[in-house]
Amino acid sequence: MEKFIITQSPPLKGTVRVSGSKNAALPILAATLLTEAQCVIKDVPELLDVQRMEEYLQTFGADTQWQREKNKITVGVKKIASTEAPYPLACSMRASFLVMGPLLARAARVKIPLPGGCAIGARPVDQHLKGLAALGAEITQEHGMVYAKAKRLRGANIYLDFPSVGATENIMMAAVLARGRTIIENSAIEPEIVDLAGFLNAIGADVRGAGTDTIRINGVRGLRGGEYTIIPDRIEAGTFMVAAALTRGDVLIENIVADHLKPVAAKLKEANAAVEEAETGLQVRYVLRGRLKRADIKTLPYPGFPTDMQAQFMSLLALAEGTSIITETIFENRFMHVGELKRMGANIKIESRSAIVEGVEKLAGTQVRTTDLRAGAALILSGLIAEGETEIDDIYHIDRGYCKIEEKLRGLGAKIKRVSS
Helix, strand or coil: CEEEEEECCCCCEEEEECCECHHHHHHHHHHHHHCCCCEEEECCCCCHHHHHHHHHHHHCCCEEEEEHHHCEEEEECCCCCCCECCHHHHCCCHHHHHHHHHHHHHHCEEEEECCCCCCCCCCCCHHHHHHHHHCCCEEEEECCEEEEECCCCECCEEECCCCCHHHHHHHHHHHCCCECEEEEECCCCCHHHHHHHHHHHHCCCEEECECECEEEEECCCCCCCEEEECCECHHHHHHHHHHHHHCCCEEEEECCCHHHHHHHHHHHHHCCEEEEEECCEEEEEECCCCCCECCCEEECCCCCECHHHHHHHHHHHCCCECEEEEECCCCCCCCCCHHHHHHCCCEEEEECCEEEEECCCCCECCEEECCCHHHHHHHHHHHHHCECEEEEECCHHHHCCCCCHHHHHHHCCCEEEEEEC
């Protein structure tokens, strides 16, 4: 077990490079199961979840080589060795369920446990199963396992009840090898969906409309190999943007797609931080002599404010002048970090799906525990400006989604270190 020790830090200054997107890398790695040819995925972040996905692919017969120093993974799956997902790995991450579509498409059957991941609320897979059933899969559930088989998937018109990112990805991957045309309506439009479509097309698929609410897929007989570079991680970028504003710093954030960060930048500007596009990224700095200003936030599917940035913004608004209201519409259990922030002196009250944040003058360092990935990021941000020392336990959650975050923060002047418990 490891933990972070953080001492109140000076304003962050300098340049930081954002890693490749975790939420793009995981489905793209799952999609390598669709072809027997070799695929090279570049700018892959060195994360615990990526390591688990690599091990997961190996259980299905993948030959992998991860060159960590080059942020590159080579995957070849000449033959599917197994269609049964191992329980321990499958239950350790939400993205485990994304192999269902590829295995069905290529091997005609799959047995997989219901997925795990952060306990931030119910994340049902009914839309995944609905879409795959529409493509011709016979699906049964028993004792926490999902069984699916299909002699040959066929194209279909599918309307999602909710624009689920995971369901859109699973259906896309299954449909690329299905006979005929598939149309997914009310599909998710997140940048990670566009990136998955980009990879699928790079290896020979015919996917159109990704990034809109209607995706059209013409099935092909087979896919080839290829190389692909994944997009930057917009949530990591947003986290460093908040860190710069919260510590009254001046940080250039490189390797970003500015359009992906518009909702985060808009709220930071509302709180009176400066966000400007630079030649190589985004420059974020604190421009006030006084405190940051209040702002109201409502999480929504892309292009709305991302639920994965809600906790980090709560850390910022806990010190802003005035009362802010944060409404969480995506996950019903994503306020678990509130109790830990209150231990540090934050004034936050929960009412149903909203958090009422009354800004305070200062926070105090203490011992806190990470409850999920983004909650961990929020606690790091609060620790940077809290008086005294903050000790954060259970940081394995943070390692699931942030690549060497303590090293990147130290490069900006933060006083943070990783120690063994």
